[in-house]
Amino acid sequence: xxxxxxxxxxxxxxxxxxxxxxxxxxxxxxxxxxxxxxxxxxxxxxxxxxxxxxxxxxxxxxxxxxxxxxxxxxxxxxxxxxxxxxxxxxxxxxxxxxxxxxxxxxxxxxxxxxxxxxxxxxxxxxxxxxxxxxxxxxxxxxxxxxxxxxxxxxxxxxxxxxxxxxxxxxxxxxxxxxxxxxxxxxxxxxxxxxxxxxxxxxxxxxxxxxxxxxxxxxxxxxxxxxxxxxxxxxxxxxxxxxxxxxxxxxxxxxxxxxxxxxxxxxxxxxxxxxxxxxxxxxxxxxxxxxxxxxxxxxxxxxxxxxxxxxxxxxxxxxxxxxxxxxxxxxxxxxxxxxxxxxxxxxxxxxxxxxxxxxxxxxxxxxxxxxxxxxxxxxxxxxxxxxxxxxxxxxxxxxxxxxxxxxxxxxxxxxxxxxxxxxxxxxxxxxxxxxxxxxxxxxxxxxxxxxxxxxxxxxxxxxxxxxxxxxxxxxxxxxxxxxxxxxxxxxxxxxxxxxxxxxxxxxxxxxxxxxxxxxxxxxxxxxxxxxxxxxxxxxxxxxxxxxxxxxxxxxxxxxxxxxxxxxxxxxxxxxxxxxxxxxxxxxx
Amino acid sequence: xxxxxxxxxxxxxxxxxxxxxxxxxxxxxxxxxxxxxxxxxxxxxxxxxxxxxxxxxxxxxxxxxxxxxxxxxxxxxxxxxxxxxxxxxxxxxxxxxxxxxxxxxxxxxxxxxxxxxxxxxxxxxxxxxxxxxxxxxxxxxxxxxxxxxxxxxxxxxxxxxxxxxxxxxxxxxxxxxxxxxxxxxxxxxxxxxxxxxxxxxxxxxxxxxxxxxxxxxxxxxxxxxx
Numbered sequence: 016x017x018x019x020x021x022x023x024x025x026x027x028x029x030x031x032x033x034x035x036x037x038x039x040x041x042x043x044x045x046x047x048x049x050x051x052x053x054x055x056x057x058x059x060x061x062x063x064x065x066x067x068x069x070x071x072x073x074x075x076x077x078x079x080x081x082x083x084x085x086x087x088x089x090x091x092x093x094x095x096x097x098x099x100x101x102x103x104x105x106x107x108x109x110x111x112x113x114x115x116x117x118x119x120x121x122x123x124x125x126x127x128x129x130x131x132x133x134x135x136x137x138x139x140x141x142x143x144x145x146x147x148x149x150x151x152x153x154x155x156x157x158x159x160x161x162x163x164x165x166x167x168x169x170x171x172x173x174x175x176x177x178x179x180x181x182x183x184x185x186x187x188x189x190x191x192x193x194x195x196x197x198x199x200x201x202x203x204x205x206x207x208x209x210x211x212x213x214x215x216x217x218x219x220x221x222x223x224x225x226x227x228x229x230x231x232x233x234x235x236x237x238x239x240x241x242x243x244x245x246x247x248x249x250x251x252x253x254x255x256x257x258x259x260x261x262x263x264x265x266x267x268x269x270x271x272x273x274x275x276x277x278x279x280x281x282x283x284x285x286x287x288x289x290x291x292x293x294x295x296x297x298x299x300x301x302x303x304x305x306x307x308x309x310x311x312x313x314x315x316x317x318x319x320x321x322x323x324x325x326x327x328x329x330x331x332x333x334x335x336x337x338x339x340x341x342x343x344x345x346x347x348x349x350x351x352x353x354x355x356x357x358x359x360x361x362x363x364x365x366x367x368x369x370x371x372x373x374x375x376x377x378x379x380x381x382x383x384x385x386x387x388x389x390x391x392x393x394x395x396x397x398x399x400x401x402x403x404x405x406x407x408x409x410x411x412x413x414x415x416x417x418x419x420x421x422x423x424x425x426x427x428x429x430x431x432x433x434x435x436x437x438x439x440x441x442x443x444x445x446x447x448x449x450x451x452x453x454x455x456x457x458x459x460x461x462x463x464x465x466x467x468x469x470x471x472x473x474x475x476x477x478x479x480x481x482x483x484x485x486x487x488x489x490x491x492x493x494x495x496x497x498x499x500x501x502x503x504x505x506x507x508x509x510x511x512x513x514x515x516x517x518x519x520x521x522x523x524x525x526x527x528x529x530x531x532x533x534x535x536x537x538x539x540x541x542x543x544x545x546x547x548x549x550x551x552x553x554x555x556x557x558x559x560x561x562x563x564x565x566x567x568x569x570x571x572x573x574x575x576x577x578x579x580x581x582x583x584x585x586x587x588x589x590x591x592x593x594x595x596x597x598x599x600x601x602x
Numbered sequence: 603x604x605x606x607x608x609x610x611x612x613x614x615x616x617x618x619x620x621x622x623x624x625x626x627x628x629x630x631x632x633x634x635x636x637x638x639x640x641x642x643x644x645x646x647x648x649x650x651x652x653x654x655x656x657x658x659x660x661x662x663x664x665x666x667x668x669x670x671x672x673x674x675x676x677x678x679x680x681x682x683x684x685x686x687x688x689x690x691x692x693x694x695x696x697x698x699x700x701x702x703x704x705x706x707x708x709x710x711x712x713x714x715x716x717x718x719x720x721x722x723x724x725x726x727x728x729x730x731x732x733x734x735x736x737x738x739x740x741x742x743x744x745x746x747x748x749x750x751x752x753x754x755x756x757x758x759x760x761x762x763x764x765x766x767x768x769x770x771x772x773x774x775x776x777x778x779x780x781x782x783x784x785x786x787x788x789x790x791x792x793x794x795x796x797x798x799x800x801x802x803x804x805x806x807x808x809x810x811x812x813x814x815x816x817x818x819x820x821x822x823x824x825x826x827x828x
Contacts, residue, residue, distance in 0.1 A: 213656055267758035
């Protein structure tokens with residue numbers, strides 16, 4: 016017997032102790048749920064932060080109860096200072112982008128379902144997997160600790176533009192220790208993401224079961240695989256960027272700080288650095304990051320829509336090629352975040368072109384989804400509703416991208432609420448809708464209990480209407496010239512817009528409150544939901560071949576054999592209108 | 603996994619598996635009709651794939667450092683030429699020599715496994731030599747930093763010294779990671795019952811050789827640009 020099997024036996028004995036089973040678990044399913052739990056905590060904090068900001072925007076002098084407990088200097092008497100507004104904004108963005116949009120659709124669902132969908136009993140490197148989660152958790156703790164240092168969290172936004180982020184406490188409250196903690200947190204997060212991506216890639220390439228060719232992988236698996244390739248190369252660039260930023264802050268180097276810079280009447284002891292360099296490095300990561308958030312959601316949504324339509328998409332392959340195309344192009348468009356940065360205007364033109372080109376694969380995917388939906392008898396479930404909601408958000412948010420991609424229009428719209436509305440819809444809400452869809456769809460598999468469908472549908476309609484009410488007016492505000500990141504609207508041209516902001520704030524409070532339905536449903540169903548059968552949605556992929564929840568070693572110590580393409584729906588078979596991937600039966 | 607004590611599967615003999623083109627994962631490609639158990643007895647390959655993926659990420663990181671260096675050089679007026687401590691060239695020779703000893707060790711490990719009477723001490727010697735050369739390299743790099751410091755060139759003195767320290771330190775950190783991997787292989791091989799996967803040894807040596815190649819690249823960048 017080779018030692019390969021010896022090792023396998025060793026690691027596939029189910030652990031018995033609590034710590035090994037639930038805390039430092041090597042099981043990809045537990046790790047997936049841990050990522051999900053972390054994302055849930057992060058999204059809750061991020062949402063509360065957005066509430067605080069929205070409330071402050073429309074009732075700037077109203078003392079928010081309890082806020083002064085969080086920071087005496089930042090919110091004296093419960094009324095936040097403009098700087099503290101920026102601190103909350105930074106933390107909201109960082110939590111949401113890194114710990115929610117990267118973790119939930121990719122790390123959480125990917126960890127749980129990628130090995131199962133390819134017929135493996137675990138990830139390729141279970142120990143790396145565990146380390147990857149706990150490193151992410153460490154990054155989360157470092158970030159949150161910025162709330163509790165003397166001058167609070169940083170004010171430089173989730174993009175941490177140098178020189179604001181690089182010169183230290185001269186540039187404002189939170190730019191001392193808070194900003195250093197931020198940079199350290201992201202540095203650690205990069206390491207965790209790299210380990211995670213490495214694991215995903217090796218697992219997909221090496222651990223597919225017999226008959227599971229690349230073209231037979233479900234679209235969700237393809238999406239996670241492509242995302243892990245993007246993530247690997249993107250975080251590998253953010254990591255050195257964070258290192259250089261930390262060195263500028265603590266070691267006195269001048270990578271990003273130019274000579275002769277005077278901040279708060281202090282001449283900064285640096286020379287010759289380039290603030291634009293940070294933006295280049297950051298956005299070289301930052302734009303692919305957008306697709307790290309949205310591609311897994313695209314995969315999950317495709318997987319669910321196909322199941323609900325009971326027929327495959329018009330083209331399985333084109334969807335996959337489009338995702339690859341988006342992934343490839345995502346590395347060529349970072350400059351479109353920098354049209355007004357002082358970069359050579361000719362570069363703007365160069366970056367504008369691939370930005371417009373990237374809409375082609377995105378549009379092709381949308382057309383395939385819509386074309387496949389046309390005339391199908393869609394099974395309306397909470398999951399399929401959220402999948403439709405994803406399409407709606409993706410299109411509504413994507414259309415504004417056409418405007419922003421053009422430098423001449425972007426000069427006006429840049430850093431206005433138009434941009435805020437654009438990326439919240441296309442990246443934020445769309446990806447979150449993908450996560451909701453995935454949750455309603457896979458919850459029975461993950462917990463062995465069904466969720467309440469009626470509550471799920473109610474949750475969908477409230478969230479769907481609510482998010483449109485929040486983010487559609489942002490486009491109007493942006494066109495009217497409302498600059499983002501202002502903590503109060505005192506200029507003449509902004510005062511007439513305050514009623515719109517008030518409406519948005521009401522919508523945000525309402526939509527946030529509607530999430531309690533989801534949370535309640537999640538917790539109640541976890542313990543009291545009716546028992547889930549192995550295949551409640553009559554799905555075809557491998558996750559539905561095992562009991563709910565799956566046993567420790569997924570396939571009971573056997574390798575499944577795959578005989579079919581992933582989506583054999585609308586066929587005649589002994590099981591009904593579908594054929595499972597591991598069924599030896601011919602349609 | 604529990605398959606090792608289970609009888610081989612027999613379900614796949616009746617129907618064609620319709621394998622498509624590649625017939626499953628790269629490491630799991632298995633002729634049709636062969637029982638799945640045979641899969642489990644193969645040395646697992648993910649560590650070999652994983653190391654290539656890891657090397658891709660490291661390459662990307664150094665590409666980012668390089669582009670930062672190029673941009674930084676073009677913006678500031680404070681670019682000062684740096685005299686590279688000659689010791690660095692000696693270190694280069696040491697690191698390249700360690701790749702040679704590692705290759706010898708790999709051959710000897712293969713000999714050891716092929717003939718049961720093979721001498722374990724021979725591969726252990728060459729692995730030990732590799733480890734030692736690796737340590738000499740890291741020590742040499744440290745000495746080179748001390749020499750720079752003696753010239754009054756610190757991390758923050760000018761952009762050239764900043765990039766020199768950053769590039770060499772990040773590379774040295776990766777070398778230390780490689781040394782940890784080598785130590786692991788060495789310990790595995792020196793146990794009474796040898797538990798060493800070929801893929802582990804392969805992955806470790808790919809990584810180690812890559813450190814050599816990466817160092818040549820870093821040296822080139824430092825030499826031309828700094």
